[in-house]
Amino acid sequence: MRRPLYGWLSAEAVSLTGTRVSMIALPWFVLTTTGSATRTGLVALVELLPLVVLKVLGGPVIDRLGPRRVAITCDVGSVAVVGAIPLLHGLGALSFGLFLALVALAGALRGPSDAAKGAMVPALAREAAVPLERATGLHSTVKRTATLLGSICAGLLVAAVGPATALLVDALSFGLAAALLAWATRPPVENPAESAHMCADSAAPSTGGYARQLREGWDFLRRDPVLLGISVMVALTNLLDVAYVSVLLPVWADEYGGGAAAIGLVLAVFGGASAVGALCAAAWAAGLPRYATYLVAFLVAGAPRFVVLALDTPTWAVLAVSVASGFAAGFLNPVLGAVIFERIPEPLVGRVSSLTTAMCFALMPLGGLLAGVLVGGIGLAPALVAVGVAYLAVTMLPALDPRWRELDSRQPGPDGRDGGLHAVAAAGPVEDGGPRAVAGARSPSRPIR
Numbered sequence: 001m002r003r004p005l006y007g008w009l010s011a012e013a014v015s016l017t018g019t020r021v022s023m024i025a026l027p028w029f030v031l032t033t034t035g036s037a038t039r040t041g042l043v044a045l046v047e048l049l050p051l052v053v054l055k056v057l058g059g060p061v062i063d064r065l066g067p068r069r070v071a072i073t074c075d076v077g078s079v080a081v082v083g084a085i086p087l088l089h090g091l092g093a094l095s096f097g098l099f100l101a102l103v104a105l106a107g108a109l110r111g112p113s114d115a116a117k118g119a120m121v122p123a124l125a126r127e128a129a130v131p132l133e134r135a136t137g138l139h140s141t142v143k144r145t146a147t148l149l150g151s152i153c154a155g156l157l158v159a160a161v162g163p164a165t166a167l168l169v170d171a172l173s174f175g176l177a178a179a180l181l182a183w184a185t186r187p188p189v190e191n192p193a194e195s196a197h198m199c200a201d202s203a204a205p206s207t208g209g210y211a212r213q214l215r216e217g218w219d220f221l222r223r224d225p226v227l228l229g230i231s232v233m234v235a236l237t238n239l240l241d242v243a244y245v246s247v248l249l250p251v252w253a254d255e256y257g258g259g260a261a262a263i264g265l266v267l268a269v270f271g272g273a274s275a276v277g278a279l280c281a282a283a284w285a286a287g288l289p290r291y292a293t294y295l296v297a298f299l300v301a302g303a304p305r306f307v308v309l310a311l312d313t314p315t316w317a318v319l320a321v322s323v324a325s326g327f328a329a330g331f332l333n334p335v336l337g338a339v340i341f342e343r344i345p346e347p348l349v350g351r352v353s354s355l356t357t358a359m360c361f362a363l364m365p366l367g368g369l370l371a372g373v374l375v376g377g378i379g380l381a382p383a384l385v386a387v388g389v390a391y392l393a394v395t396m397l398p399a400l401d402p403r404w405r406e407l408d409s410r411q412p413g414p415d416g417r418d419g420g421l422h423a424v425a426a427a428g429p430v431e432d433g434g435p436r437a438v439a440g441a442r443s444p445s446r447p448i449r
Contacts, residue, residue, distance in 0.1 A: 007184015018173025020150020137282025155264020242367025277330020
């Protein structure tokens with residue numbers, strides 16, 4: 001049955017569109033009211049730090065309570081927290097300290113919610129009988145399309161009614177996403193015998209204290225060099241992407257007169273192109289060499305975005321680079337997402353996927369501060385060049401590590417073809433220091449908790 005998968009994708013589309021609105025509205029609100037790039041970076045830090053921490057700590061809770069329940073609960077809470085920002089601003093009661101507190105609470109709710117929604121992917125793909133690359137590709141398409149629509153909406157809303165009022169869209173999107181998720185997915189019907197069999201197969205028992213469950217997830221992650229390498233690499237690129245979105249691009253738009261509309265236009269073009277790329281990846285990625293796709297996509301999607309802004313090129317050139325970079329970026333999440341979920345045993349999905357995403361988010365709180373310090377210290381153009389060079393180095397270094405070629409080692413799916421969904425079990429370290437994965441029996445389709 002595919003209603004849960006499509007319902008989940010619809011909920012993600014709504015929520016991500018609202019989040020893209022806040023990604024522009026929040027930094028623009030701070031930048032226009034304070035004129036401080038440093039304060040703008042501080043807001044990114046305050047939002048992302050609790051987001052990352054709660055992603056890590058929420059993994060055992062997701063495995064214990066189920067990702068469905070955690071995602072819906074957090075989204076309902078986000079309605080009140082995010083909605084309070086424009087309401088208090090309208091009443092003249094929103095001090096900068098209170099604003100930071102609300103932003104931090106919003107990040108604390110978003111962390112477990114994002115992790116829980118991500119943990120649903122393997123079960124949703126299995127229930128819909130589609131390969132993991134298809135599921136992650138469709139999700140990436142939705143995410144990229146949300147970037148496009150959210151950026152357009154944000155630019156128009158901020159220009160028309162101001163950034164504070166635009167945040168109402170984000171608040172309402174959380175409520176609609178929770179309703180869609182509650183309607184499309186089913187509460188769990190536990191099967192103790194099946195759960196015990198799966199835990200025995202994976203050598204990763206789901207019982208025990210909270211600290212033990214958290215440690216089990218970390219032990220699995222640290223023994224897999226590919227998973228760990230992906231997490232570290234994405235953590236560094238996310239740091240640089242936050243620097244780009246939260247400070248470098250807004251300052252560029254402010255200095256060159258484009259304003260919020262220019263930010264929205266650049267991100268919308270990038271998002272539209274990446275949505276097309278992700279849709280192509282959903283159709284073709286299962287047959288592409290993953291390692292080569294990774295290298296080429298990052299070579300096009302990374303450094304050129306920063307360099308074209310630093311060279312003070314015409315707007316049409318900035319948009320042309322955004323098209324090429326966005327299309328290439330559309331292939332990255334489907335490929336890397338499939339690799340990650342293929343390597344995680346189902347009983348550990350909540351814990352390990354939370355840890356990997358938390359690691360990917362770990363440096364993001366520093367991105368805005370880094371960019372603010374660079375712009376204030378050496379100027380906008382040198383800062384853009386420095387961040388672009390760092391992006392190129394981080395994404396191309398895996399070309400020197402032969403272990404990254406394991407990206408091309410697809411596990412057979414339940415239909416016998418490569419790239420499909422499967423269950424794996426961690427059976428301890430092998431001689432090269434990584435975990436040994438063996439195919440397990442595929443469980444019957446089950447509801448999403």
